[in-house]
Amino acid sequence: MKIGIGYSNDQDSLLLGKKVAEKAIKNGKIEAPAMIIAFCGGRVDHEAYFKGLQTPVGEKVPIIGGSAIGIITNEHLSYEGFPAGAAIIESDTLEHIESSANNLHKDEKRAGQRLAEKLSNTIDGKLLLMFYDSIKKPPTENSPPVINGSPPLIEGIEEKLKLTVPIIGAGLVGDYNFSATKQFCGSYVESQCVIGSLLAGDFKPHFSIMHGCVPKDGIYHTITRAEGPVLYEVDGKPVIDMIDEQYGSKEWSTQLPVRRLTIGVNYGEKYGEFSENQFVNRLIAGVLPNREGILLFEPDLAEGNEILFMLRNNKLMMESVQKNTAELFKTIIAKGEKPVFGLYIDCAGRTALISETLTEEASEVQNIFNRYNTRLLGFYSGVEVAPMLGRSIGLDWTGVLLVLAENN
Amino acid sequence: METELEKARTEIKYYKKIAERTGNLYLRETEELSKIITRLKQTEKTLTKSEQKLRNIIEHSNELFYLHDTDHNLLYVSPKSMEFFGYPPDEVKIKWMELMTSNPINQAGFEITLKAIQTGKKQKPYILEGRRKDGTNILLEIEESPITDENGETVLIAGAARDITARRQAEEEKEKLETQLRQSQKMEAIGTMAGGIAHDFNNILSIILGNTELAIRDVPELHPVKESLDEVRHACLRAKDVVRQLLSFGRNSEMRLRPLDISIILRESLKLIRSTLPSNIKIRQDFDEDIWTILGDPTQLNQILINLSTNAADAIGSEDGILNVSLENVELLRHDPELNLEPGRYVKISIRDTGIGISAELMERIFDPYFTTKEVGRGTGMGLTVVHGIVETHNGRINISSTPGKGTVFEIFFRSIDAAPVDEVPANNTPPHGKETILFVDDEKAIVKLNKTRLERLGYQVLGTSDPHKALEMFRYKPIQFDLVITDMTMPNMMGDELAAEMIKIRPDIPIILCTGFSGRISEEQVLEKGVRAFIMKPLEIQELAETVRNVLDAGSSREPNS
Numbered sequence: 020m021k022i023g024i025g026y027s028n029d030q031d032s033l034l035l036g037k038k039v040a041e042k043a044i045k046n047g048k049i050e051a052p053a054m055i056i057a058f059c060g061g062r063v064d065h066e067a068y069f070k071g072l073q074t075p076v077g078e079k080v081p082i083i084g085g086s087a088i089g090i091i092t093n094e095h096l097s098y099e100g101f102p103a104g105a106a107i108i109e110s111d112t113l114e115h116i117e118s119s120a121n122n123l124h125k126d127e128k129r130a131g132q133r134l135a136e137k138l139s140n141t142i143d144g145k146l147l148l149m150f151y152d153s154i155k156k157p158p159t160e161n162s163p164p165v166i167n168g169s170p171p172l173i174e175g176i177e178e179k180l181k182l183t184v185p186i187i188g189a190g191l192v193g194d195y196n197f198s199a200t201k202q203f204c205g206s207y208v209e210s211q212c213v214i215g216s217l218l219a220g221d222f223k224p225h226f227s228i229m230h231g232c233v234p235k236d237g238i239y240h241t242i243t244r245a246e247g248p249v250l251y252e253v254d255g256k257p258v259i260d261m262i263d264e265q266y267g268s269k270e271w272s273t274q275l276p277v278r279r280l281t282i283g284v285n286y287g288e289k290y291g292e293f294s295e296n297q298f299v300n301r302l303i304a305g306v307l308p309n310r311e312g313i314l315l316f317e318p319d320l321a322e323g324n325e326i327l328f329m330l331r332n333n334k335l336m337m338e339s340v341q342k343n344t345a346e347l348f349k350t351i352i353a354k355g356e357k358p359v360f361g362l363y364i365d366c367a368g369r370t371a372l373i374s375e376t377l378t379e380e381a382s383e384v385q386n387i388f389n390r391y392n393t394r395l396l397g398f399y400s401g402v403e404v405a406p407m408l409g410r411s412i413g414l415d416w417t418g419v420l421l422v423l424a425e426n427n
Numbered sequence: 428m429e430t431e432l433e434k435a436r437t438e439i440k441y442y443k444k445i446a447e448r449t450g451n452l453y454l455r456e457t458e459e460l461s462k463i464i465t466r467l468k469q470t471e472k473t474l475t476k477s478e479q480k481l482r483n484i485i486e487h488s489n490e491l492f493y494l495h496d497t498d499h500n501l502l503y504v505s506p507k508s509m510e511f512f513g514y515p516p517d518e519v520k521i522k523w524m525e526l527m528t529s530n531p532i533n534q535a536g537f538e539i540t541l542k543a544i545q546t547g548k549k550q551k552p553y554i555l556e557g558r559r560k561d562g563t564n565i566l567l568e569i570e571e572s573p574i575t576d577e578n579g580e581t582v583l584i585a586g587a588a589r590d591i592t593a594r595r596q597a598e599e600e601k602e603k604l605e606t607q608l609r610q611s612q613k614m615e616a617i618g619t620m621a622g623g624i625a626h627d628f629n630n631i632l633s634i635i636l637g638n639t640e641l642a643i644r645d646v647p648e649l650h651p652v653k654e655s656l657d658e659v660r661h662a663c664l665r666a667k668d669v670v671r672q673l674l675s676f677g678r679n680s681e682m683r684l685r686p687l688d689i690s691i692i693l694r695e696s697l698k699l700i701r702s703t704l705p706s707n708i709k710i711r712q713d714f715d716e717d718i719w720t721i722l723g724d725p726t727q728l729n730q731i732l733i734n735l736s737t738n739a740a741d742a743i744g745s746e747d748g749i750l751n752v753s754l755e756n757v758e759l760l761r762h763d764p765e766l767n768l769e770p771g772r773y774v775k776i777s778i779r780d781t782g783i784g785i786s787a788e789l790m791e792r793i794f795d796p797y798f799t800t801k802e803v804g805r806g807t808g809m810g811l812t813v814v815h816g817i818v819e820t821h822n823g824r825i826n827i828s829s830t831p832g833k834g835t836v837f838e839i840f841f842r843s844i845d846a847a848p849v850d851e852v853p854a855n856n857t858p859p860h861g862k863e864t865i866l867f868v869d870d871e872k873a874i875v876k877l878n879k880t881r882l883e884r885l886g887y888q889v890l891g892t893s894d895p896h897k898a899l900e901m902f903r904y905k906p907i908q909f910d911l912v913i914t915d916m917t918m919p920n921m922m923g924d925e926l927a928a929e930m931i932k933i934r935p936d937i938p939i940i941l942c943t944g945f946s947g948r949i950s951e952e953q954v955l956e957k958g959v960r961a962f963i964m965k966p967l968e969i970q971e972l973a974e975t976v977r978n979v980l981d982a983g984s985s986r987e988p989n990s
Contacts, residue, residue: 236450238443265451279458330454375464
């Protein structure tokens with residue numbers, strides 16, 4: 020498998036796409052591209068960028084991906100200006116089939132089903148790469164953004180996909196304002212879509228999830244009123260009041276998303292040792308205009324669920340990314356495999372800008388990839404999708420690292 | 428048991444409260460900390476932006492910025508150094524002093540910096556001369572501002588250097604152009620003046636030359652006065668050439684290029700030069716055999732040798748010296764960048780003297796018109812300009828090398844041509860005769876008289892007049908009686924070409940010869956186009972006059988006017 024990575028940051032979107040593709044071709048010595056995984060910042064003209072990517076490779080090579088808040092490669096990391104990056108893959112043994120489904124905002128589950136129906140019974144897939152539009156409705160002056168939920172989407176996919184393959188992917192966001200996004204659906208560019216690529220062949224997928232949150236106080240609360248992604252009451256009290264009290268002010272509700280506090284669900288032992296791998300976090304996307312409730316990034320919390328208030332922890336985030344990335348590589352090497360390509364799907368909240376760290380968390384990933392001389396493409400996302408606790412799940416505030424390896 | 432349970436519940440509540448409060452405190456603290464970090468980051472970003480902006484200004488400015496301490500150690504040099512000196516800032520920091528030339532203006536500059544350090548006050552801008560990596564010099568205009576501490580002591584000097592090399596060159600170029608313009612105007616004035624006096628001077632020469640030639644023919648061959656008369660004639664001919672050279676500055680004198688063996692020309696010239704140079708100067712002649720043919724004007728090539736020899740003689744002065752003139756064939760196999768000569772075959776003339784030589788400073792100016800190092804009255808400053816002009820018009824190249832105190836060598840290259848030299852027509856001392864009737868017109872009566880006598884001695888019937896209107900009347904009265912009209916060009920009442928035109932109107936086939944000392948009014952081609960058959964320059968030599976008259980008459984009416 021040959022991988023070429025291209026990166027550029029240029030206002031001229033057509034030129035940007037051309038440069039990125041040309042760099043990737045040069046960088047990977049690509050002769051016969053099989054597929055392209057590409058992302059670009061929200062300010063980039065996606066259609067022009069897409070055409071630019073096609074310029075050196077032609078229109079027959081499928082391009083999957085779409086909007087991202089920023090781009091990470093072995094040498095670059097940027098979420099300012101007009102960043103864009105792509106991985107061009109060439110392989111004689113890689114089998115892949117792409118599919119897309121639209122109208123995600125109308126029915127996530129149905130979109131998932133339609134996507135999977137097209138992929139089913141085709142190839143003996145080992146991995147499903149899946150990228151979807153996170154923004155159902157961009158925020159307005161009076162309302163927070165409405166998010167396309169990953170649980171129904173994944174449910175729809177798993178329902179129709181006959182193979183049991185891990186789903187690795189992301190809910191795409193293009194900027195911190197939660198503006199509308201676009202997806203690269205193989206041969207065209209569209210919004211409110213989910214794009215999937217089922218991969219098969221002589222490669223081995225390995226992945227790891229990087230966390231970064233700890234329980235605020237270890238006190239469990241029960242949801243007493245929730246509706247879809249909106250959480251109204253916890254322990255019979257308005258959740259807004261509870262959070263006001265925790266912060267000591269109402270200032271937090273102006274944050275989009277809320278930066279420090281998340282809602283966590285512990286899938287492990289209730290009072291057992293803290294294990295980040297057992298926690299699923301839900302980002303608070305915003306506050307309803309009438310301050311009646313909080314809008315979560317996913318609609319999967321229901322009345323009766325026990326939750327904890329979680330706090331983002333930079334130290335844990337850095338330790339997690341360093342430890343998990345290094346361990347993943349060690350595992351791959353120990354198995355006698357050779358890592359060839361990494362896709363890092365990193366929550367946009369983990370940038371130094373939002374998490375207020377002095378260094379970029381993703382730079383730890385870059386360091387380890389460079390140490391192992393392995394090509395890396397990463398991007399900043401809204402939701403990360405990866406298998407956890409035995410099933411594929413949408414995650415918040417995590418970094419999902421996928422590494423494709425080949426037998427030595 | 429009940430009490431213990433109650434106690435445990437209370438304890439749990441208590442610990443929960445503690446955990447909750449601790450968690451909240453942590454949240455609030457980190458939130459506050461976050462705000463501080465955000466503010467700091469924003470400040471840092473603003474500072475970074477501002478620094479970036481400043482850096483952009485500095486790095487994209489046309490000036491080189493630097494900062495040095497009071498010991499002249501450079502602490503910062505902007506990346507412009509690469510463009511200015513060809514070295515990156517870090518290298519310039521170390522080798523600044525090495526990059527300065529020995530030009531005394533640099534010392535003056537350092538003193539101004541020193542004053543700025545001592546006084547803490549901004550000083551006037553100054554100039555430094557540096558040397559680039561490629562060896563060329565760069566002129567910098569420096570403006571420095573001292574940075575002082577709270578006690579007013581200078582701690583740093585911030586400087587901006589502007590590359591003024593091009594500006595200075597442009598200024599020098601402008602100055603040079605202005606000088607050239609002034610010189611050109613001066614040349615034009617001289618040309619006009621020369622043209623004006625040339626007519627009179629040629630008339631005088633014509634009279635002297637003509638009468639001398641008549642006298643030579645009248646005295647017996649072995650009469651002692653004949654030798655003197657020959658000298659007078661010889662001097663007249665040289666004077667004629669001088670006038671021709673003089674006129675060439677006023678207008679583009681016509682060059683008569685023809686294939687020639689330059690060794691013959693130079694041998695002849697050296698004979699003449701030998702008789703004019705003082706005896707303290709020995710002339711050595713070193714000519715290769717079978718010198719290739721070149722395309723040239725013999726008179727002008729002769730002038731080159733005369734001018735360079737005169738200069739050599741002046742350079743040698745009253746001391747014993749040698750003038751060496753050599754001639755050789757040279758074949759260049761590749762382009763000579765110094766001489767800007769393409770590969771090919773050349774004839775090289777070298778004129779070497781053992782004089783005082785020329786300093787490097789003067790070397791650049793020696794071809795400038797009116798540039799002379801000679802005392803007033805001893806040189807016009809035109810000699811080398813003329814040489815340069817002649818070489819240029821022959822598409823040749825000139826190279827000078829000189830060692831002050833040891834002498835100078837002028838090397839001149841002329842491209843050879845694949846043609847045999849056209850031999851000089853051997854002098855026919857017997858002027859052709861004739862019996863035809865000629866009307867001779869010149870406003871100078873003495874010239875009319877002289878040429879009437881000359882032509883009559885050649886057998887012609889000659890009617891002469893100094894009034895062109897009278898000449899026209901005579902012609903109109905009986906046009907058929909004249910076989911030829913010879914008229915001067917510049918006459919007060921009617922110009923020669925106007926007279927010719929009127930006559931041609933009357934009798935289109937009348938052969939007319941126009942002669943002139945100088946005319947800026949009309950060229951030879953224009954005259955010939957108007958139907959005039961020949962154009963000759965004054966002063967007229969008997970041989971030239973006789974041959975021209977015979978040639979025109981022999982061509983006769985077989986040639987249609989304006990053909």
